[in-house]
Amino acid sequence: MQGRSLSGPQLWDTAALVGHLVPAGSVYALLAEHRQVLFPDGMFEDLFPSGRGRPSLPGAVIASVLVLQTLEDRSDPEAVQAVRCDLRWKVACGLPIDHAGFHPTTLTAWRQRLRASDRPDRIFEAVRQVVAQTGVLKGKTRRALDSVVFDDAVATQDTITQLIAAMRRVRREVPGAADVIAERCHAHDWDDPGKPRIAWDDKTARDVLVSALVNDALIVVDGFTGTKLDESAEQALALLALVAGQDVEPADGSDGSDGSDGRWRIARRVAPERVISTVDVQARHVHKTVHHRQDGFKGHVAVEPDTGLFTGADLTEAAGQDNHEAVVGLGLLDQDPEPGPADGFEVLGDTAYGTGEARAALTGAGHTPIIKPAPLRPAVPGGFTIDDFTVDEHAGTVTCPNGLVRQLTAKRTATFGAGCRGCPLRQRCTTAKDGRSISLHPHDQQLRAARAQWASNHALRDTYRRHRPMVERSIAWLIGPKGRCRKLRYRGTAANTWWLHTRIAGLNLRRLLNLGLTRQPTGWALA
Structure with a gap:
């Protein structure tokens, strides 16, 4: 059964003895004063349905330990050692100064109960409610999407x-x-x-x-x-x-x-979505860029760029179309603690979010994409790009820079073939012996419009350059100093998604404190 928090002060209460040494405005001080408001014991009652057995620790204490553990990136033994020896942790958890801690497997058992429950991310949800109550996101109409690669906790196997x-x-x-x-x-x-x-x-x-x-x-x-x-x-x-x-x-x-x-x-190739370890069958090869390759998972975040607060997060396998940044990123906007404006959010993202499908999905959901288009690669260095070809979707034709017209096939390809013979522009167009051919994306019109808008709209580029880089600051907080949190401690997407959400809960609490978080009789507010 779950233990219960004591209502009054205890003998050798750490907060009463040395609480004044804990920095005001820190997460330790916040938990010391308001942990039972943030994480009341009743929030975890469903984890112990029988009501029998030796009482475990109070939910407010365990939730505080889990938040501090993920915030400081400690292992279970290290977290228990902090509970035993670090006065800040004792103050935060409301423990007496002579408290000897508990066995590290207690944290393992609580995590397993949480992940097996109907609400595994209840700690994350509790902090989202704090964000919503403060109103810090009201009137904030921009969201930045980004992803980060996390290294898996196991060795890649041949x-x-x-x-x-x-x-x-x-x-x-x-x-x-x-x-x-x-x-x-x-x-x-x-x-x-x-x-x-x-x-x-x-x-x-x-x-x-x-x-x-x-x-x-x-x-x-x-x-x-x-x-x-x-x-x-x-x-x-x-x-x-x-x-x-x-x-x-x-x-x-x-x-x-x-x-x-x-x-x-x-085989002389790499299988798509290759399993890289029998110990963690959900870990995958990650190609964040052509030259940057890792093994692990991909974390996806949505951030309000002015405050740096995380508004949504998810962790997925690193490969697969369903796990692409653009697919997952759209779902993160639905997690936002603040209802979006009537005309949707202005969504800022790098070129990974600029696919035709992503732009169509964002627009269809009522959002405004402010996404840097991917650069076009001409067939000949310095030559014509696909935007130099005129496309008439209604007539189903493509016109080359020399005025030659070809019909689009059912697979949206156009082949100029013999028409390229003797063309005075051929050296700027193609080196193919059989002439130029092009394939059009199903969302070619939308992609062309996005590239044209980016090139001509200075205000759009200024908005992107001003607000989009701010997400990198939040990503830096997420991965920690010197990237120490890039290495995951758990196996599988479920366990690591829980870790990501709990870490973000701690980061959001810390950020809210920097913005002036206080507890008023009417609820949470910013000073």
Whole structure:
């Protein structure tokens, strides 16, 4: 059962003894005075439905610890050590000065209960209510969208390591798999979690090992296909099938395209949305830019640029169309604690948010995109871009800079072909032997209009340059000094989304305090 906060002062109360040493206007002082208003015990009653058992800690205390833990980026043992030894934490949590702390697994248990509940982000929601009560966002009609890459908490595994780990998991969790593997699968000593001892600099030896491991995996997958299994066993078998197929291809000279002669090799490509670890199957390769590559997750935020307050956040797998910045960013605007203006928000974003689909979705939702268009890349350096071609959507035609007209196909392509022969502008247009061809985006008109508006509207560019960079300040707060919070502590999107929301709750409290947050008889306000 949940513990209850004491209403009166305690013996050796830390706040009474040394509370004056805690800086006024700090998160510690705020929690010391108002933690039970922010996080009342009743807010967590549903986590302990039975009402039986030894009382746990009060919800206000645990919520305060979790906020401080994520705000200072501490592990569970480090957070408990702070509860035990840091006077600021004792004051914030209302604990006596001789309080010895508690076991770190207490924090683990509370997080698990929160994540399994109907309202896992209730701490984040409680701070959003504070933001709404202050009215700090009233009249603020701009929102900036951005994303940040977080490194995962596990090591990236190569193909062989993943195959061995997945087979060992199937052996543990699928009934009967251990017997099948012992009888029919001999590519590896499955009691050994490490890699086999082979001549790793010998390509032939590597290919033989890969073929043997993949074939063993296929034996197991085929052997249990159609068998009724519980959820854990099904997940283990599905993961084995995935890692056995995502990184391999038939070896040279193999019969057919399915490796039917039993020979496989490491594929000479990277599978889309590749699983990079059997320990955290939701971690992905991240290409934030062409030259900047990481492994992990992508955090998405919406920020009010004048105050620096986060108004929405989400964390997703780093790959996949459904997890693109533009797709997730639109959903963040719906989380805003302040109802948007009748004509929508002015939405500021970098070129990642400037896709045709994103602009159409933002406009369709009533918002005004203030997004820097992606630069056009001409086919010939310094030559014509797609904007130099005139498009008549009504007639379905494209006219080149030399006046040649071509019909658009059903797939929205136009080929000028023989018309490019002898064209005096060809050197500025194409180097293709068969002449110029272009493909138009489904939202080509909207993209053209956005590029033209950006080039001609100085006020639009000034608004972007003035307000959009402010989101970088909030991102810097999010990732912490020297980027120490880029490394996540948990596995999977659910656990790390909870962490992101809780950290943002702490950051918003700190920012509100800097803006003059006070508690009045009528509620929260800014001085």
